[in-house]
Amino acid sequence: MFDEPESDPRPPGRASASEGSSGPKAAPARAASRPTATQRAAAAALSPEPSRLDIRQLDDRKLSVLRAIVQDYVGTEEPVGSKALVERHNLGVSPATVRNDMATLEEDGYIHQPHTSAGRIPTDKGYRLFVDRLAEVKPMSAPERRAIRHFLDGAVDLDDVVARTVRLLAQLTRQVAVVQYPSLTRSTVRHVELLALAPSKIMLVLITNTGRVEQRIVDTPGPVGETTLADLRARLNARAGGRFFPDVPALVEDLPSSFEPAERPNVTTVLSTLFESLVEQNEERIMLAGTANLTRFGHDFPLTIQPVLEALEEQVVLLRLLGETADSGMTVRIGRENEYEGLNSTSVVSVGYGSGDESVAKLGVIGPTRMDYPGTMGAVRAVARYVGQILAES
Amino acid sequence: MFDEPESDPRPPGRASASEGSSGPKAAPARAASRPTATQRAAAAALSPEPSRLDIRQLDDRKLSVLRAIVQDYVGTEEPVGSKALVERHNLGVSPATVRNDMATLEEDGYIHQPHTSAGRIPTDKGYRLFVDRLAEVKPMSAPERRAIRHFLDGAVDLDDVVARTVRLLAQLTRQVAVVQYPSLTRSTVRHVELLALAPSKIMLVLITNTGRVEQRIVDTPGPVGETTLADLRARLNARAGGRFFPDVPALVEDLPSSFEPAERPNVTTVLSTLFESLVEQNEERIMLAGTANLTRFGHDFPLTIQPVLEALEEQVVLLRLLGETADSGMTVRIGRENEYEGLNSTSVVSVGYGSGDESVAKLGVIGPTRMDYPGTMGAVRAVARYVGQILAES
DNA sequence: TCTGGCACTCGGATGACCCGAGTGCCAAAT
DNA sequence: ATTTGGCACTCGGGTCATCCGAGTGCCAGA
Numbered sequence: 001m002f003d004e005p006e007s008d009p010r011p012p013g014r015a016s017a018s019e020g021s022s023g024p025k026a027a028p029a030r031a032a033s034r035p036t037a038t039q040r041a042a043a044a045a046l047s048p049e050p051s052r053l054d055i056r057q058l059d060d061r062k063l064s065v066l067r068a069i070v071q072d073y074v075g076t077e078e079p080v081g082s083k084a085l086v087e088r089h090n091l092g093v094s095p096a097t098v099r100n101d102m103a104t105l106e107e108d109g110y111i112h113q114p115h116t117s118a119g120r121i122p123t124d125k126g127y128r129l130f131v132d133r134l135a136e137v138k139p140m141s142a143p144e145r146r147a148i149r150h151f152l153d154g155a156v157d158l159d160d161v162v163a164r165t166v167r168l169l170a171q172l173t174r175q176v177a178v179v180q181y182p183s184l185t186r187s188t189v190r191h192v193e194l195l196a197l198a199p200s201k202i203m204l205v206l207i208t209n210t211g212r213v214e215q216r217i218v219d220t221p222g223p224v225g226e227t228t229l230a231d232l233r234a235r236l237n238a239r240a241g242g243r244f245f246p247d248v249p250a251l252v253e254d255l256p257s258s259f260e261p262a263e264r265p266n267v268t269t270v271l272s273t274l275f276e277s278l279v280e281q282n283e284e285r286i287m288l289a290g291t292a293n294l295t296r297f298g299h300d301f302p303l304t305i306q307p308v309l310e311a312l313e314e315q316v317v318l319l320r321l322l323g324e325t326a327d328s329g330m331t332v333r334i335g336r337e338n339e340y341e342g343l344n345s346t347s348v349v350s351v352g353y354g355s356g357d358e359s360v361a362k363l364g365v366i367g368p369t370r371m372d373y374p375g376t377m378g379a380v381r382a383v384a385r386y387v388g389q390i391l392a393e394s
Numbered sequence: 395m396f397d398e399p400e401s402d403p404r405p406p407g408r409a410s411a412s413e414g415s416s417g418p419k420a421a422p423a424r425a426a427s428r429p430t431a432t433q434r435a436a437a438a439a440l441s442p443e444p445s446r447l448d449i450r451q452l453d454d455r456k457l458s459v460l461r462a463i464v465q466d467y468v469g470t471e472e473p474v475g476s477k478a479l480v481e482r483h484n485l486g487v488s489p490a491t492v493r494n495d496m497a498t499l500e501e502d503g504y505i506h507q508p509h510t511s512a513g514r515i516p517t518d519k520g521y522r523l524f525v526d527r528l529a530e531v532k533p534m535s536a537p538e539r540r541a542i543r544h545f546l547d548g549a550v551d552l553d554d555v556v557a558r559t560v561r562l563l564a565q566l567t568r569q570v571a572v573v574q575y576p577s578l579t580r581s582t583v584r585h586v587e588l589l590a591l592a593p594s595k596i597m598l599v600l601i602t603n604t605g606r607v608e609q610r611i612v613d614t615p616g617p618v619g620e621t622t623l624a625d626l627r628a629r630l631n632a633r634a635g636g637r638f639f640p641d642v643p644a645l646v647e648d649l650p651s652s653f654e655p656a657e658r659p660n661v662t663t664v665l666s667t668l669f670e671s672l673v674e675q676n677e678e679r680i681m682l683a684g685t686a687n688l689t690r691f692g693h694d695f696p697l698t699i700q701p702v703l704e705a706l707e708e709q710v711v712l713l714r715l716l717g718e719t720a721d722s723g724m725t726v727r728i729g730r731e732n733e734y735e736g737l738n739s740t741s742v743v744s745v746g747y748g749s750g751d752e753s754v755a756k757l758g759v760i761g762p763t764r765m766d767y768p769g770t771m772g773a774v775r776a777v778a779r780y781v782g783q784i785l786a787e788s
Numbered sequence: 789t790c791t792g793g794c795a796c797t798c799g800g801a802t803g804a805c806c807c808g809a810g811t812g813c814c815a816a817a818t
Numbered sequence: 819a820t821t822t823g824g825c826a827c828t829c830g831g832g833t834c835a836t837c838c839g840a841g842t843g844c845c846a847g848a
Contacts, residue, residue, distance in 0.1 A: 082811080083809080083810075084809095094823075096822055097821055099811070100812095103812080113810095113811085115830060116810085116811070118809080118810070118830075119809080119810065119811095157610075157611060190591065191589060195601075197584065205589075211611075213597070213609050215607050216551070217550070292700060292703035294703070306686060309685050313684070313685065473841090476842080489792095490792070491789085493843075494789095497843080507842085509797090509841095511797050511839090511840070512799075512840080513841065
């Protein structure tokens with residue numbers, strides 16, 4: 001599958017990852033209110049500014065060569081040489097010229113030669129440049145969009161939505177997909193319920209506006225009367241209902257004092273359990289799919305895949321991974337740009353999604369650095385949008 | 395490729411290895427294969443009915459040789475030859491003798507030679523014999539038991555229990571672990587709760603005696619009054635409380651008729667959602683860990699691992715897998731004995747666990763056929779017991 | 789029934805060899 | 819100054835021949 005011919009000799013200096021304006025580094029601060037169709041591959045601000053000096057200005061053709069190398073390599077999974085390049089993409093120059101360009105690109109660290117007499121492979125830095133300036137997010141085709149919609153529309157449940165989303169994303173990108181449940185921290189309280197399971201055992205149920213349900217068991221120091229429970233429930237809902245979860249502690253802090261002294265320890269215990277549930281570590285939930293796609297990773301297989309599988313087993317790692325996603329716009333982290341060492345040979349494409357303009361959680365995919373960035377980004381973006389819509393509808 | 399002495403597509407044999415009751419060498423004649431209450435649908439699987447004739451009586455030494463082969467192969471992962479065998483295990487005979495025995499074993503299909511001049515490797519059938527008659531479940535050491543207990547004791551939650559269990563099991567066996575949540579079908583109702591989320595949107599929460607909590611959203615045909623809700627809640631709990639879930643439908647069937655005609659459709663809807671939750675497909679939940687251990691599978695790596703990863707992604711497959719576990723006693727399915735084709739090169743060791751003597755769910759591990767059966771079985775059994783205890787305590 | 793001896797097999801490791809894709813560089817052409 | 823054709827060079831990977839030894843099967847003798 002090769003994409004459109006892309007005869008696209010863009011004038012120097014123009015950023016191309018999107019309709020972005022000024023330069024390769026887009027303005028970082030962005031009014032969060034308009035996350036319209038203009039999401040972009042946000043350049044991860046990893047590249048240290050100082051090194052900018054040693055980057056000589058690459059002319060158009062060199063960039064085209066890099067783009068061609070990336071495209072070919074992603075397609076064939078094999079180092080690409082000058083001759084093949086000239087043939088497959090009709091750059092109007094001779095192989096020798098391309099070789100010169102390649103030499104420059106290699107000097108600047110965008111590509112790399114596995115063996116002296118082999119073709120070139122993009123480096124992380126090369127992919128970075130490709131993503132930032134040479135590629136456009138590839139929009140989903142109409143049938144694809146229809147399929148997405150169709151697939152997601154059947155969901156009955158938040159669990160179901162998340163499950164479907166993650167599977168869909170894995171299938172669409174043929175990579176490992178990760179979807180985070182809507183974070184409590186960014187949701188509002190729809191309802192708080194307290195159930196007496198036993199005299200001094202209470203179940204605390206939190207329901208969010210995004211449809212998420214969390215429950216905790218609370219062992220209270222003493223037995224809790226039915227009236228106390230009803231009372232507490234009523235007051236909790238009165239004060240916290242409709243509010244954002246992070247605001248809840250402040251809003252209900254003084255509740256214990258309004259109860260009989262005998263009941264206060266119980267109330268306090270319930271509340272502190274409630275607060276605990278809001279701590280990031282406890283509140284985040286993640287779903288994963290597509291691990292089988294790891295087998296398509298490459299030839300040097302076992303070595304690469306092992307740390308990745310390990311990473312995927314660690315919720316914490318995944319959470320941190322998604323946590324690094326920019327609040328608006330798509331984030332692409334390539335190879336070594338990933339904090340977690342085990343993922344140093346993978347790239348992560350992630351984006352926030354939400355019912356309105358606020359993002360309530362993140363989702364993304366993890367694949368080999370050698371991935372189809374435009375396609376992956378397109379899929380991730382599209383899925384995120386649809387999930388947002390679904391969430392908004394319910 | 396015309397090896398495969400296995401002329402024997404016998405129905406995949408399930409066999410449960412019961413405790414140590416049978417010594418290394420046991421009476422060949424085992425009572426009927428009727429799944430009697432006493433565990434032991436077992437070794438019946440050994441006898442492919444018609445071909446029973448060609449199984450000559452294996453004397454003790456041949457069995458010892460087979461055992462030695464299995465042990466060595468599991469240890470070294472390399473075909474084992476006659477000389478090495480004699481050296482490492484002090485069978486008091488010469489290599490030549492062992493070779494003769496090996497020839498017999500191979501004829502009978504217990505072992506197999508990858509190449510003419512290579513050592514022997516156990517076949518599925520060989521492992522089967524080993525598990526059924528040559529191995530004893532290896533009990534956990536005292537420190538191991540302490541570690542298990544310690545690790546599981548910290549759990550606060552059913553989710554937590556399951557999560558810890560699955561991780562523990564994966565770590566202990568260094569394989570992929572699967573733990574099923576206590577099945578609703580085998581639990582009793584501790585509490586049923588109904589929450590009004592909106593006028594005609596109700597959340598149904600089921601809490602079991604095993605600490606499991608399930609919730610469903612119910613969209614009722616019309617708005618439901620608070621009194622109706624309270625009423626329904628009270629009656630549901632009165633009738634169903636303490637009863638086994640499967641009995642619930644019959645117990646509450648007539649409830650709608652006791653409500654105002656206007657409310658009946660709502661009540662019916664709630665009840666049918668309740669019933670739906672009890673259907674196997676919906677009610678079963680599974681947790682997985684240790685996929686990274688798949689990388690230790692073998693050399694012919696990618697090919698073997700891919701279908702396994704695919705299987706692990708399919709809840710349905712896993713459920714069916716665990717579903718095949720005998721109700722009491724440990725089940726070991728070796729290689730081709732597994733229904734699911736993708737797991738044809740793996741073995742599954744599974745067992746039921748429960749708070750009392752009844753098993754409420756299953757757990758197990760999935761690993762290469764070449765696994766340490768006694769150790770794995772020991773770990774699985776031990777973990778299952780402790781989880782049972784933990785469940786009983788809470 | 790076991791054992792020692794012996795011829796035989798073959799997988800896998802080693803090394804020589806060649807091929808060709810791909811490079812870097814240079815001098816000529818534009 | 820840039821591009822191009824030419825050319826010598828590199829080196830990974832495939833092929834082939836060779837060798838080694840672990841392991842076997844078989845047989846005759848204990």
